[in-house]
Amino acid sequence: MKPFDSYHWRGMQLTDASLESARQELAESSEIDTTLQSFTQLLHSEDSAAIGIALDHYHYAVSQQRYGIPNPYSDYTLEVLERARELLKQPPTHSTFTGPDIEGSNHSSALLIMMNHAKPEDSGLILRVLENSANSDVASGALAAAGRILDAECAPDDALIHALAGIALDESKDPDERLDAVRALARSSASQALSIMERIADLETLDLQVTAVHALGFHAMDRYRPLVEQRSASWPDDLPYPAFDVQRLLREHDSKGNA
Structure with missing residues (x-):
């Protein structure tokens, strides 16, 4: 198997010889x-x-834990998070016509860390990156980090929720980016997020509607059961997750009512 070098810096040689040697080692x-x-x-x-190469290696090591391989860099998690924040405060890297494609690579590497470790206090930083994404890879990472933040049990950042809603409801946006925005919002039980999910549940775009309906049922079935039943009744039987999980949520709600 070819050794792992990086996700976002392949083909680029570091200008400092000692750092390039460390990268190869x-x-x-x-x-x-x-x-x-x-x-x-x-x-x-x-x-x-x-720094970006180090962050890529950290994320790669995390991904290997699913195979029972321990992360050798786990003791450096706090330092890794701080370095990721520092990279996100920088302007995005730019590619040249003759060099490797590193457009926004500093942000992409940093967001690999933030999507698993972002805190509510990172909302403003993630919002700035989201509003000035260098490419779809950066946008996807920023949306994942935003979802991580909204998953925290604290008052959400209104500006971040507003930005996600803007993406989710903008028909001119890339469909995958819109879905990523809805998935980020779906992690929040805040009233602001649920109100936006009501609007998304009315959309004809099925994957957006399904994700929104599932979120409403998951977070507040008592309030939204009529809507959940109405929307889910119109779906084809072979839709993937989260559509099939909506029926489980309805059954669980029935069980609670009969308990």
Whole structure:
């Protein structure tokens, strides 16, 4: 298997020779001490690409945990999060005609971290990135990070919810971006988010409608049961998740009512 180098910096050589050497050792070495030394050298550098490569490796290590492989960088999670925030405060990187495609790569690498670790206090930072996304990859990462923030049990940021609603309801936007925005909103039980979900549930675009209806049933079935029943009754039988899960939510609501 080809060693993992990065998600967003492939084909780009770091200008600092020592950092480039650390990057190669991080990708190729099987020695944990060497790996940790290379990782921290990149993470603690002042080179945005080097930091981005370290963040990519952190996310890759997290993804390997599903196979029972421990994350060797778990002790650095707080530092990784701070470095991700620093990258998001920078302007997005730009590609050249002759170089590798690194458009917005600093933000893309940072958002790999933020989508799992963003806090409510990061709302303004994520909103700024969302409003100035360099490409669809950055937009998708920012929307995932926004969903992470809205999943927290605290008062949501009104500006962030308004921005997500704007994307979800804008028919000129890319369909995948609209769906990502609805999925982010679906993680919130706040009244502002649920009111927007009511509007989305009236849309004819089926994947948006289904996601919104599921969110309304999940967060507030007592209030929205008539709407959930009405919308779900019109859906084809073979729709994937979350459509089939709506019937489970209805059955659970029935069980609670009969208890």
